[in-house]
Amino acid sequence: MKHRRTRSQLVEAVFKVLMLASFAFVAGSLALILWTIISKGLPALSWAMLTQVPEGGYYLGKGGGILNAILGSLYMAGGGTILALIVGLPIALYLETYLERSAWGAYVRLTLDVLWGIPSIVYGAFGFIFMLAIGMRASMLGGIITLALLELPIMTRAMDEVIRLMPEELEQAALALGSTRLEVAMRVVTRQMLPGLVTAVLLAFGRGIGDAASVLFTAGYTDRLPTSLLRPAASLPLAVYFQLSMPYPEVQKRAYAAALILTLIVLAVSLGSRWVSAKLRKNVVK
Amino acid sequence: MARKSWRCGMAVVLFALLLGACGSSTPLSQPGALKGTVTVSGAFALYPMMTRWAEEFQKIYPDVQFDISGGGAGKGMTDALSGAADIGMVSRSIKPEEENQGAFFVGCVKDAVFPVVNAKNPVIDEIMAKGITQDTLRKIFITGEIKTWGEVTGRPEVRDEIHLYTRSDAAGAAEVWAQFLGGKGQADLQGIGVNADPGLLDAVVKDALGIGYNNLGYAFDLATGNLPAGTIVVPIDANKDGRANGDEIISTLAQATEAVASGKYPAPPARVLNLVTKGRPAGLVQTFIIWILTDGQQYVSEAGFVQLPPETLSQALDKVK
Amino acid sequence: METESNLSVDTNKKRPALTWRGRSDRLAGRLFFIFSVIPVGLVLLIVVMLVIKSWPLLKTHSLWLLLSGQTWKPEEGFFGFWPFIAGTFWVTAAALGLAVPPSLLTAIYLSEYSGRTLRALMKPLLDLLAAIPSVIYGVWGTLAIVPIIQNNLIPFIRQYVGNIPLISSQNSTGFGILAGGIVLAIMIMPFIIAVLYEILDNVPRGLKEASLGVGATRLQTVRWAVLPKVLPGLVAGIVFGASRALGETMAVLMVVGNVAQTPHSLLDAAYPLPALIANNYGEMMSIPLYDSALMTSALILLILILIFNITSALILRRVLGRKWV
Secondary structure, eight states: OHHHHHHHHHHHHHHHHHHHHHHHHHHHHHHHHHHHHHHHHGGGOOHHHHHOOOOTTGGGTOSOOOHHHHHHHHHHHHHHHHHHHHHHHHHHHIIIIIOSSOHHHHHHHHHHHHHHHSOHHHHHHHHHHHHHHTTOOSOHHHHHHHHHHHHHHHHHHHHHHHHHTSOHHHHHHHHHTTOOHHHIIIIIIHHHTHHHHHHHHHHHHHHHHTOOHHHHHHTOOOSSOOOOTTSOOOOHHHHHHHHHTSSOHHHHHHHHHHHHHHHHHHHHHHHHHHHHHHHGGGGOOO | OHHHHHHHHHHHHHHHHHHHHHOOOOOOOOTTOOOEEEEEEEOGGGHHHHHHHHHHHHHHOTTEEEEEEOSOHHHHHHHHHHTSOSEEEEOSOOOHHHHHTTEEEEEEEEEEEEEEEETTOTTHHHHHHHOBOHHHHHIIIIIOOOOBHHHHHTOTTOOOBOEEEEESSOOHHHHHHHHHTTOSSGGGOOSEEESSHHHHHHHHHTOTTEEEEEEHHHHSOTTTSBOOTTEEEOOBOTTOSSSOOGGGOOOBHHHHHHHHHHTOSOTTTEEEEEEEEESSOOHHHHHHHHHHHTGGGGGTGGGTOBOOOHHHHHHHHHHHO | OOSSOOSOSOOOOSOGGGSHHHHHHHHHHHHHHHHHHHHHHHHHHHHHHHHHHHHHHHHHSOHHHHHHOOOEEGGGTEEOOHHHHHHHHHHHHHHHHHHHHHHHHHHHIIIIISOHHHHHHHHHHHHHHHHSOHHHHHHHIIIIIHHHIIIIIHHHIIIIIOOOTTTOOSOOSSOSHHHHHHHHHHHHHHHHHHHHHHHHHTSOHHHHHHHHHTTOOHHHIIIIIIHHHHHHHHHHHHHHHHHHHHHOOHHHHHHSBOOOSOOOSTTSOBOOHHHHHHHHTTTSTTSHHHHHHHHHHHHHHHHHHHHHHHHHHHHHHHHHGGGOO
16 A cells, blocks of 8 residues: 555656656746847837837838837737637637537537638738738738638637536536526626636737738738728737848847837736636636 | 626727727828828838838928838739739849739849858858859859868868758849859759848858858948958859959948949849839829939938949939839 | 416516527527638638639649659749648647647646646736747747757767767758747647646546545546546647647748758758748749649648648547547
8 A cells, every 4th residue: 555655656756847847848948038039129129119100210220119010919919809709709609508519519610720720821811812802902901800810710719628618517507597508608608717718818819919921911011100990000020020131230129129019018918808807706616 | 797898898999999990190281292102012122221212202292101011022013013002112123924914113223142151161261362153153052063161162171061041031132143143043042041131141140151142231231331240241253263353352331332333243143123013103103213213312322222323223214204 | 286376486478489588599599600600611711712823733733743743943833842741740740749748747737736826927928928929939949949959959969879860961050840840839838738727727626626535646636537537628739739830830931941852850951831831922923823832832731731630530539439529
């Protein structure tokens, strides 16, 4: 008896070391990347960067900022995420509450997985071709729709996986009390799984706001502030990409500052939503 | 309840977005003044130049607005041909198929591609003394017959391998370099494909055995006018006399600009960068292009380019008008 | 028995199906169904678009030659896709191999062993890392990973390890599959960890407590009680990460070398399909056949993704029998 306990404890100890090593590796390499962004971006970060648009000589190393890209990214990623949420949340709820074991559910999941794997450049190409076909020029609206397409599979599938782990007893209890499936979906599932749903939305938002290839062809770029859905809009990933390709080291450093701003935005959104969902956690049955 | 307030909140945000987005500002205009928006897209090489031109043009015509984006020469061509942009910036020569689809082009600046090696290259002294001929470069970049630095300089005992770098993204610089070496296009160049001009320079800076090629604006530090630390521009032995003569040695931006402007640097890899429109430009776009070819040329050198020679400029002007 | 009742309970005498709640339930069901058609429709639409755009190439070249051909010289009419297909496999496999074990272990650690502050810290951190633009990952890869491989790993292998099939290579630069795999692995780990963590976190506490109650260590609890229950979710999480890896373009193309050759070693340079598309799309639209070739490569990629997902779904079904949906 004692012998067996010691052995399994030994195995556990070994695994603990492995886990800590993995964790350290993950945290370490990610910390390294953040460190690179911060150390290169912070020096180039200034109040001007946050509040001004690029002046004419900005890409030659002169003055201005990237407010155009900041606002553009916020509008486009925000709009795209909301659009994806409007379509994706019902799908995820539907998969769990209405389609328990149906083949249709399997097909939908499969297509979502496939959509998830399509590189963003293909979404960009798809959007571009579509926009050419209907005569639309590169615009913020194009960017929003393309980002929504990009984010939809991520959000839906992540939500789906989270919702599937809903304790069945809760669902069955609700149904037994006479709830309709709709009510189960709207009132029980969303409340119980809210933290997980928030994670899914944030994952999708992060992906959307950080992606360059999809907006390159569909949203265009401009140095002006985004004021209209039908005009091109700048975005932070493109700001990073363009600035990195310029021959001036000062401009290249600003690319890191743009990346830093992007990271900070996501951090703010992430912390904010988690705080909100923590407030709502009292509804979760554990 | 929480769900409802989420939904309400989101609806409000969406509504606000739409409301804000639909309003567009109408610029204050004086009667008869030029106004409108010019959309430009294309080569990264021309991107900073174009934003500078736009800034100066706007000082003269404040009611004109610009939307300028990068994306590469090919995107510029496509956007111009498909009507998605008014002007395409194309950093290479125009292909016949493109002309057949209606591409109308004028050159706006000149620039060139230079071969670059690391300053710590094992045979750097020989390279600086003798230069490298076009044929040797061809054997390095295109056919791959020459694989070691020893073979480049005729010292077979030097066995260090050549680490060859090229551009991974479709680039005008790569096209023009390939054409200089007798290839048909970028795909003929061998080597590890690195993304973007600064990336290629960086790869050579980090690799003592590396060789690559860069545009004028990247091969030289535009602020100081000298070579970036750790790199040397390879003298191209144009007259094939086995020695790097005065003109062939290029170690400052001024020398490079001089060599390209005077025509002493071979062309290709010196080339004219083009602005492309669908059909002959008219109205605001035409005015802008004419301005670029006349007053705009004074801003060219601060961006690391070479002005077009006067005859070319007047030819271009005739074409556009 | 009386059917009338004196109790003041809601005596809605309509059949349940006709109540407002019943109707809204069915209406929602239909509406949601229409929503669920959207992803399916989208995939079909994308496939159709890709086929239409690839058609000029597909109708003039034999499919077999396209897929197995090894030469890629579009200006001269050679369209061999095999190097790119192989490159995609190598890089994705390397990324998954490097990412999945640490991710799983980290997720288990976070959900079972770690303290509350660490958990609270990790969540925003993971969101953050999923948001870093891929360009930055790529640049970091060229700054940090490529030099290490080039200056430390390759000389080490050449000097001490010699010629091992999967590892030795002609390529002396740090750009290659290994660099791509490492960068990609780091990119997909936040996703996998986040999803796996959510899944592990949602296992009912009762189950874990029962297992601990009979004397199992926490590890045994995880291994025997928790993992089997969440296995479908775990596999889904891994497929999740794989899909992200397959679809990632920018970061990979900055470090993978972009040489159109069939790789034979982890240190070889490769050219995955997304990199091919990203490098050239936008450039070649004025030349119809090249444009079709790029769309064909997108189509091939899409089919590869489809095969991958169907295979993993079938494997899941086999493993779990009828319990799988």
